[in-house]
Amino acid sequence: MAAITEPQLGPNLREAAGRRRTKNRIATVLMVISFVLVLIPLVFVLITVIAKGIKIMSWQFLTSPIPPQVLPANVGGIGPAVLGTIEIVALATALAVPLGILGAIYLNEYGGKGFLARLIGFFSDVMTGVPSIVMGLFIFSIWVLHFGFSGLAGALALGCLMLPVVIRSTDEMLKLVPNPLREGSYALGATKARVTMTVVLPTAIGGIVSGALLAVARAAGETAPLLFTILTVTTANPNVFSGPNTSIPSQIFANATSPYPGAQDRAWGAALTLIVIAFVLMIAARIITARFTRFSR
Amino acid sequence: MEQPEQDVTVNPPLPKTATEPQMLPEQPAVQQPAPAPGEHVFDVDNVSCYYSAFRAVTDVSLAIHENEITAFIGPSGCGKTTVLRTLNRMNDLVPGARMEGDIRYRGASLYGKDVSPIAVRRRIGMVFQKPNPFPKSIYDNVAYGPRINGERSKRKLDEIVERSLRQAALWDEVKDRLNKSGLGLSGGQAQRLCIARTLAVEPDVVLMDEPCSALDPIATSAIEDLMRDIKSRYTIVIVTHNMQQATRVSDRTAFYSVLRNEESDTRTGVLVEYGPTEQIFHDPSDPRTQAYVTGQMG
């Protein structure tokens, strides 16, 4: 929202009286300080992660097996964790994104202002506030106790986290598709499903993908839901459907409390990896939004 | 979609060296109303339209004739667009919209129990006031209708696209950029693209809701030429607030007006007069028509 230009002159064509002006200036300064206060820790975190992580970063680091914590930094790496993150997050995305898109389609194309649609939309927003650890406990109670630890369980937990986010962002994008496009499609004799799949969805797809990427970025960084679902191990497990697994954030958590400098260094390297993944996804989302969201002349 | 009468209809084979598609013999500038052929395309029978409790249009009865251009004219709020949209059941999409009375399409009720609005709209196409090309390529815009009807053959689709764009007098301008986005066209071109898109499914009727109101005079004129060119193959009903346009293109004109209900302070549309365009504009029976067409009433 663009700022309205502040008038300089008071009723007597002089500046606002001294005290009022001073208060105004102080307020502005405070607002700027707020931003600086937030900038400082961000910069510090990023600088630390980059500085410490880059020392250990290498292709070997990303692909080598996880060594015992006591070993120094130049031994081993986080290979199994990278594999785990990729397969678990990919599975979670494959589950949450299509279901989320369909749910948003219901909200926007079918449900409209009806009670059920408003209820679902409201609780979708509420669900984004459910702590991620609760999702982990949920999948533990309902799945792990019956089927054991696995990457799939972790993916289910992450999927539950992603679902409401995808629904909300997709719903926003579908709302933006101009109605005349739908009418044009109906007028050619399309069914509602056809209109949705062949005109509405392709039109909104840029924003939908962008929203999904942001959901993926969030899921990739989550640790808590995985604690009770994948049972962090240190061996690589290419089978995401059975057997315990690990992930990059899980390894960071395991190493963060380790007294060994080697383990800590590996944690920094993993943190750097995580940050880079998140940033790349965020930038990709930005680019897609900028280039693929034009709907009408 | 196979058309058995393909060889019978006046359908020019795609000329290889033509610069312009030679469609039809020239039409005279002032439309002579054709004598009504055997069957009416539409019989509108005491139709009233409601949006929830609000009665938008009351007691409309008229018949649309084959291969004619029928114009609906009248001031704002008189329900002409509402009536137009009942002809292809687009009002079904508006929550709370309701219709009393009946509309028969070639003898059978459009609103019968078993009638599918999808099938209705495949036969009765519509062009909207503001051009609404899909954010797809020009080719995909025109091929959209045939594709959802099941046409898969690339060769057939190419044919259909070219034929439709020629009928819409757009082919020459876009033939080299068929895979560019439809959004990149000017207003007049975009509207012709929408017309081509509508013609691609070979409908029986083309409804047009103020198709030129968002266009400049040159684009408007191109579209009016187009309407005259395709008249022999389609039945056209056009809503327009431009009286000169009605006199230029239409064979018959229906004049709607607004009835104000003093007690409930509501307005309802009514059909005042309907007849050959020549008569409506030069010798109307109803004084309200007279007032409107001579510009005394807005």
Next chain:
Amino acid sequence: MSTVTQQAGPAIPAGSAHPLAQRRPLGDRTFQIVALACGLLVLVILVLIAFSTTQQALPWFQAEGWKVFTNNWDPATNKFGALAFIYGTAITAAIALIMAVPVSVGIALLLTEVVPYRVARPIVYVIDLLAVVPSVVWGLWGILVFAPWIGKIYSSVGSAVHGIPVLGALFGPPTSGASFMTAGIILAFMITPIVTSLSREVIATVPTIDKEGAYALGATRLEMIQGAVWPHSKGGITGAVLLGLGRAMGETIAVALVIGSSATITSHLFAPGDSMPAVIANQFGEASGVFRAALIGLGVLLFVFTIIINIIARTIVGGAQEQGSA
């Protein structure tokens, strides 16, 4: 295209492949049902969460009854009174809110009222960057870099206020880098983005007319904010604050790493403590039986608290946005 060979007949013009009468296509109906099912999934999951976790936590509720709210946590002797963790969650969330809310609202006002669009965009990028830093990275940095550094500051402050009535109780010794305060500070960093972005949305619904009216009377920007923006937005900003609270309460990993993991209730903010999600994360691995039920039970409490807070918050924010656009 069906003009020349028109037969008098039923509604179907010659040459068309589709009969006018047709059932609703099967695919259309199926699609609608599938879409509805996916929408309902949200409600189903929420209900399942409630049921499954409560069921798992029953042994704890049954064993302790109302004593779950006492400060008596000792797994070794099968005591599971969880007050310390509830306290820890509340305190750290309070610290986070006290720090984050003024800053977030300040930034939101900065973005909407002060800076021109071109400057606003990089600021928004910074906020988005802040939001995308994962919790575990905050925790890693927190425990390895931030806590040691700030622990020294705590010591100095602690010895300085030692003995002074209120301040001593809050900030006096014993001090530790990993403590309530550290967790609260890191939480503040983490909830700032959400409170900022929601506050921005709320402030954006303030009608421009009201703002211009204030300026037209010669108001300074501060006065305009006080007079035109604040009355309209305070409801919505309250909602945003509540959402930040919910987020702060549920934040697990960063807190688990920097809070010190000591199940004590104390007024000393610089002392180590523990919170509900943190203790679940740290101790779940070794837990079984009633112990595990207790941890899951803490999760149930957390779920209930955050759901209630979120429902209230979303209702307020939704209402504020509707009012603004009305």
